[in-house]
Amino acid sequence: MKVAFFVTCLADHYFADAAADAVRLLRHLGCEVSFPPDQTCCGQPAYNAGRTGEALRMAEHTLDVFGGQPDNPAGADAVVLPSGSCATMVKKFYPRLATSPGASAVRATALAERSWDLAEFIVRRLGVTRLGDGLAGRRIAVHQGCHALRELRLETEPATLLEGAGAEVVPWEAQEECCGFGGLFSVKMTAVSAAMADRKLETLPDVDWVVSGDGGCVLHLDGRSRARGDRVEFVHLATALWRGVNGDGGKTGAK
Amino acid sequence: MSVESRERILARVAKATASRAGLPHPGALVTPVTDDPEAAFVKRFTSSGGEVVEAGPGRERSAWLTRLLRGLDPEVVGVAVGPEVPPEFRPRLPEVAAAHAGAGISVAWAAVAESGSLILPSTGTRAVQLLPPVHVVWVPRGRVYGRLEDALRELRRNLSAGVGLHSGPSKSADIGRTVVTGVHGPGRCMAVVGSYAPTGTSET
Amino acid sequence: MATGIKDYAARSREIIREDPGVRESVTGATIAFDEKRRQGYAEVDADAWRRWAEGVKNHTLTHLDRYLAEAEEQLQANGAQVHWAADAAEAREIVTGLAVRHGVRSVVKGKSMVTEEIDLNPVLEAAGIEVFETDLGEYILQLLEEPPSHILGPALHKSLEQVQELFADRLDTARDGDPDTLARAAREVLRGAFIHADMGITGANFLVAETGTVALIENEGNIRLTTSLPRVHVAVVGIEKLLPRMTDLAGFLQLTARAATGQPIGCFVSLIQGPAADPGDDGPEEVHVVLVDNGRTDVLAHEHAWEALRCVRCGACLNACPVYRQTGGHAYGYVYSGPIGSVLDPGLLGLHEAMPLPFASSLCGACEDACPVRIPIPELLLEWRREAQEEGLTPWKERAALAGLASVATRPGLYRLAGKIGSRLGATGAARVLPMLGEWSKDRALPKPSPRTFRDLWREGIE
Numbered sequence: 001m002k003v004a005f006f007v008t009c010l011a012d013h014y015f016a017d018a019a020a021d022a023v024r025l026l027r028h029l030g031c032e033v034s035f036p037p038d039q040t041c042c043g044q045p046a047y048n049a050g051r052t053g054e055a056l057r058m059a060e061h062t063l064d065v066f067g068g069q070p071d072n073p074a075g076a077d078a079v080v081l082p083s084g085s086c087a088t089m090v091k092k093f094y095p096r097l098a099t100s101p102g103a104s105a106v107r108a109t110a111l112a113e114r115s116w117d118l119a120e121f122i123v124r125r126l127g128v129t130r131l132g133d134g135l136a137g138r139r140i141a142v143h144q145g146c147h148a149l150r151e152l153r154l155e156t157e158p159a160t161l162l163e164g165a166g167a168e169v170v171p172w173e174a175q176e177e178c179c180g181f182g183g184l185f186s187v188k189m190t191a192v193s194a195a196m197a198d199r200k201l202e203t204l205p206d207v208d209w210v211v212s213g214d215g216g217c218v219l220h221l222d223g224r225s226r227a228r229g230d231r232v233e234f235v236h237l238a239t240a241l242w243r244g245v246n247g248d249g250g251k252t253g254a255k
Numbered sequence: 256m257s258v259e260s261r262e263r264i265l266a267r268v269a270k271a272t273a274s275r276a277g278l279p280h281p282g283a284l285v286t287p288v289t290d291d292p293e294a295a296f297v298k299r300f301t302s303s304g305g306e307v308v309e310a311g312p313g314r315e316r317s318a319w320l321t322r323l324l325r326g327l328d329p330e331v332v333g334v335a336v337g338p339e340v341p342p343e344f345r346p347r348l349p350e351v352a353a354a355h356a357g358a359g360i361s362v363a364w365a366a367v368a369e370s371g372s373l374i375l376p377s378t379g380t381r382a383v384q385l386l387p388p389v390h391v392v393w394v395p396r397g398r399v400y401g402r403l404e405d406a407l408r409e410l411r412r413n414l415s416a417g418v419g420l421h422s423g424p425s426k427s428a429d430i431g432r433t434v435v436t437g438v439h440g441p442g443r444c445m446a447v448v449g450s451y452a453p454t455g456t457s458e459t
Numbered sequence: 460m461a462t463g464i465k466d467y468a469a470r471s472r473e474i475i476r477e478d479p480g481v482r483e484s485v486t487g488a489t490i491a492f493d494e495k496r497r498q499g500y501a502e503v504d505a506d507a508w509r510r511w512a513e514g515v516k517n518h519t520l521t522h523l524d525r526y527l528a529e530a531e532e533q534l535q536a537n538g539a540q541v542h543w544a545a546d547a548a549e550a551r552e553i554v555t556g557l558a559v560r561h562g563v564r565s566v567v568k569g570k571s572m573v574t575e576e577i578d579l580n581p582v583l584e585a586a587g588i589e590v591f592e593t594d595l596g597e598y599i600l601q602l603l604e605e606p607p608s609h610i611l612g613p614a615l616h617k618s619l620e621q622v623q624e625l626f627a628d629r630l631d632t633a634r635d636g637d638p639d640t641l642a643r644a645a646r647e648v649l650r651g652a653f654i655h656a657d658m659g660i661t662g663a664n665f666l667v668a669e670t671g672t673v674a675l676i677e678n679e680g681n682i683r684l685t686t687s688l689p690r691v692h693v694a695v696v697g698i699e700k701l702l703p704r705m706t707d708l709a710g711f712l713q714l715t716a717r718a719a720t721g722q723p724i725g726c727f728v729s730l731i732q733g734p735a736a737d738p739g740d741d742g743p744e745e746v747h748v749v750l751v752d753n754g755r756t757d758v759l760a761h762e763h764a765w766e767a768l769r770c771v772r773c774g775a776c777l778n779a780c781p782v783y784r785q786t787g788g789h790a791y792g793y794v795y796s797g798p799i800g801s802v803l804d805p806g807l808l809g810l811h812e813a814m815p816l817p818f819a820s821s822l823c824g825a826c827e828d829a830c831p832v833r834i835p836i837p838e839l840l841l842e843w844r845r846e847a848q849e850e851g852l853t854p855w856k857e858r859a860a861l862a863g864l865a866s867v868a869t870r871p872g873l874y875r876l877a878g879k880i881g882s883r884l885g886a887t888g889a890a891r892v893l894p895m896l897g898e899w900s901k902d903r904a905l906p907k908p909s910p911r912t913f914r915d916l917w918r919e920g921i922e
Binding site for chain 3: 339441
Binding site: 007009011012013014015016017019020023024035037038039040041043045046047048049050051052053054055057058061146147150151176177178180181182184185186187188189190191192193194195196197199219220222223224226227 | 467472486784786822844846847848857914
């Protein structure tokens with residue numbers, strides 16, 4: 001299967017290694033991965049702020065890069081994003097943005113239909129739930145981004161994959177609660193945003209890693225936990241899964 | 256002033272509603288039908304903290320109710336009884352004002368299984384239903400509806416000025432999230448099922 | 460209307476910093492409510508119920524003129540008197556006028572958001588009338604002179620210890636009185652109030668057009684007492700509370716209770732048709748229904764926000780909201796707080812008055828999943844954000860930053876260059892050029908950029 005990789009701006013600049021692990025995973029699963037070089041930001045920051053004009057411009061740029069027609073220039077069967085939130089932007093919000101009838105509405109719908117969050121793609125599109133057993137003995141808490149959880153309804157996929165690789169996914173009281181990132185929200189309402197992170201951190205069970213498929217949430221949670229002086233290790237889902245494949249993510253493996 | 260506001264509000268509402276297509280009423284809400292409404296009522300009502308008592312096979316309802324009230328803790332000395340309660344269903348205890356009664360006795364119009372509710376019309380006296388710490392309610396035989404909607408459809412034709420649905424004791428969790436009962440209304444709500452047949456109907 | 464809305468950011472920070480007990484109480488209470496709501500939904504076909512309720516409300520709101528007229532006619536036929544109030548001032552005048560006309564000295568009130576909205580108590584008190592809030596939570600807040608913090612549990616931000624202290628000072632209860640003892644002390648005071656009051660004032664959960672029925676849901680019995688014992692009952696009702704038919708109540712009474720507390724139905728439901736009519740009935744001699752607009756027709760006319768008028772005031776969205784949980788309702792500065800407040804207040808008060816509430820959300824969507832009438836709260840928040848941007852109600856720095864992002868993101872060469880500069884600047888360097896990171900670093904450590912971007916790694920080849 002041909003996959004066009006949409007790295008997303010946060011992963012490009014803050015989770016470059018995790019994004020590389022996502023590419024390794026996809027290749028491991030038999031995908032031919034391409035990286036359209038003109039890709040930029042999906043436009044979600046502008047969309048969430050209510051800047052529709054800017055969001056639409058960024059969406060149209062992305063539609064140009066990844067195409068919306070089956071004969072798209074990238075020539076890929078699927079577009080995969082290592083970010084639940086950005087995947088939601090493309091899958092759910094592009095069609096809402098491009099509601100005026102015309103070419104971009106058609107392209108938006110077509111792109112939405114073949115775009116996937118990484119975990120969603122592996123479980124729902126490829127039908128894979130076992131990726132190796134390299135996470136044996138590893139205690140993990142999963143943080144799901146709200147868009148992945150409540151827009152894409154990826155309620156079980158990340159945990160399924162982690163458990164499939166041998167990890168113990170530990171129940172977390174605040175598992176389904178928002179971490180308080182919310183893009184612009186985290187800088188506009190910074191005290192509330194931080195208190196929301198505290199609720200997640202205060203209820204965090206004793207685990208080796210907190211794993212999330214959403215970079216934004218991780219930047220925020222990690223930033224808050226370091227400011228509090230907590231010692232929590234955040235690992236991007238792509239990296240955790242690749243270590244599961246690779247066999248070096250277990251408790252006894254090389255850490 | 257008020258007349259002007261009436262016209263103004265209705266005109267604004269009409270303008271707003273005219274700006275979008277009218278949407279249809281979805282019809283009735285379909286909820287499950289129960290085979291045994293009485294059993295379902297007992298289950299629901301008790302799970303909400305209500306109590307269900309049976310008067311047993313005897314015909315002496317009055318004596319039975321008197322014994323029940325005397326046996327409560329604290330013992331009921333004076334009672335308030337709604338005007339709708341027939342003589343043979345009234346306890347043999349001194350009748351006092353509702354504000355001072357140990358128990359209030361009423362007759363329900365019907366009960367509802369789905370919500371575990373007693374439907375109390377204002378053909379009775381509301382103070383009797385509300386002021387005493389214990390409320391004992393006779394539920395007429397055969398008058399337990401399975402679904403609330405069916406009960407309300409019938410009630411529509413029998414509406415009194417102020418109908419109350421009582422579905423358990425008065426309660427609140429406003430202090431320290433701890434549930435306390437008998438906050439303003441009765442702290443005990445007891446439904447007597449299966450034995451009330453109003454005067455003039457045959458008892459079997 | 461003077462509200463404290465514009466201070467949301469500062470006030471929320473203050474509550475979190477200065478009064479951490481609020482966060483603890485509110486979080487505990489709302490999580491417990493939310494869990495009960497989940498259980499309450501799980502016992503029925505909640506998806507079908509919610510779709511049905513959404514449909515009935517949409518039908519009603521798109522035929523509201525018809526149903527208002529029908530309700531008025533029915534109420535009058537039942538012997539009730541109907542009043543119309545265009546705004547809060549007129550609603551206050553109507554209610555106060557009724558009280559004065561009846562020589563009312565003492566009023567008992569059932570918990571009602573709309574009477575908070577119209578700020579009724581101060582004018583009654585100014586007219587020399589004693590007002591008793593009779594809902595236990597509202598009574599606590601009346602003693603403290605605080606506004607409610609939550610639609611359903613107005614005092615849920617107060618701990619047991621705070622109520623113990625308050626009641627010890629005011630009602631002479633023991634300093635360590637348990638909730639039962641404290642509730643009994645309040646009951647005693649309020650029982651006297653019920654018996655002596657000349658007028659009962661309530662809101663309404665629903666107003667049934669077909670029968671002219673004011674429907675009220677509660678657990679304590681105080682509303683039944685308020686609508687039964689005093690000789691005059693005044694129900695203050697927002698015009699969006701209409702339901703077409705008596706049978707519609709079946710779904711709404713049960714769904715509202717399940718959404719609010721997980722109960723199958725409220726312990727007490729009052730269905731008020733009009734003044735007492737039967738010989739044995741000791742109910743009120745007069746029933747007045749005050750239909751209040753106060754901004755609702757503006758909301759109804761709004762292309763998107765009208766959907767918020769489906770709201771049944773169950774509080775489920777507040778309970779589900781991780782933003783609300785950190786502060787409770789007072790941070791929001793207005794009677795309708797939390798997610799529903801953030802979409803309703805801009806419509807009721809005007810967007811300018813309600814800033815920055817549309818931005819007081821991380822858009823996590825938990826509210827929409829909880830809402831019994833499926834109000835698309837995140838989408839409505841986005842609509843208000845769009846309007847705020849169009850009207851220039853947001854800080855210029857923010858707009859400039861997003862315009863900048865769009866310019867860069869639509870020019871791949873520039874985007875790559877900016878990325879390169881960013882990773883070279885590192886965390887603190889980036890914070891110096893990006894104004895928003897300064898806000899970020901108030902409460903968090905700065906994010907660490909990857910030493911080499913993914914783009915670099917891709918070019919070098921990923922093994």
